[in-house]
Amino acid sequence: MMSKRGWKLKSIGYFLFKFEKCFQPCKYQMDYNELNEEYLSVLKEAGYEYVGAHGIGGNVFVSENINALDLHTDENLHRKVILEKYSQSDIVMNLIFGLYFALKFYGMSGNIDELIKGAYLCLSLGFVIEAIAISFMRIYMNHKSKFLLKSYQIMTIMTRFIKPIFVMVLLYASFYVWRLSFQIIMFLSLFFMISIGYYYFSNKLLKRTLLSQIKDIILLSLFIYVVIFLVVL
Structure with missing residues (x-):
């Protein structure tokens, strides 16, 4: 839609x-291959410019040549990306439930049962939702269905709001269940943001979208802190 209005996605x-x-x-294309300088140079010769990461393991490319060749994604690679992302979620789930049972064992859980249910959900x-969204986008790339494209856009927007809610639930648990001080929460959050910054700076391919990512992280963090502060008051 923005392309028809004379706008090109930059980052x-x-x-x-x-x-x-x-x-x-x-022309926009999504690919799931691992990014490196050699691969990007090949796509550049084909007329594509790297825009940024989107969804689960997906990378968006744009070309000002509407007749540029399609980027064909390997089906096995697609399954591998989905499995890797679900493996990451399994690690997070194990950490959450490990902490839950540890607190339960020592009688410190309080209202953590309901909090864990919400965070898990x-x-x-x-x-x-992101797994389904990727499947819709792949079908759209092959069949050009406007309905599937719209469904993909709606699903990716939904996940962008669901994940901050998960973060807010955990912060709420930190204040009211685990009784951690505000200073500790701030320190852990600062450490987390520094770790993210180091990851981006250490990866040359992600420097292109670093500023936009940092701005979004700062805005999201400020929003979460304001909400938590109001709840605590």
Whole structure:
């Protein structure tokens, strides 16, 4: 839609998308291959420009040549990406339930039962929706169904709101169940953001979208802190 209005997608943030003026229609493609300088140079010769990561393991490319060759994604690689992401969610689930049973054993759980149920639901729902969204996008790439494209866009937007809710539930648990001080929460959050920054800076391919990602992370963090502060008061 934005392409028809004369705008080209420049970069992808967590919540925000950056566009630039373009006076010709663009072609967008999503790929799941591992990114490296050699692969990007091949795509550049084919007329594609890297925009950013989107969804579960997907990378978005744009070409100002509407007749550029399609990027064909290997079906086995697609399954591998989904399995890897679900494996990551399994690790998170094990950590959550490990902490839950540890607190339960020592009689410190309080109202953590309901909090864990909500966090588990948010995280699980996010991964399921993104997995379905990727499948819809792949079908759209082959059959050009506008309905599937719209469904993919709606699902990716849903996951962007579900995950912050999961973070807010855990922060709420930190204040009211685990009784951690505000200073500890701030320290852990700062450490988390520094770790993310180090990851981006250490990866040359992600420097292109670093600023937009940082802005989104800061805005999301400020929003969460304000909500938690109001709840505590």
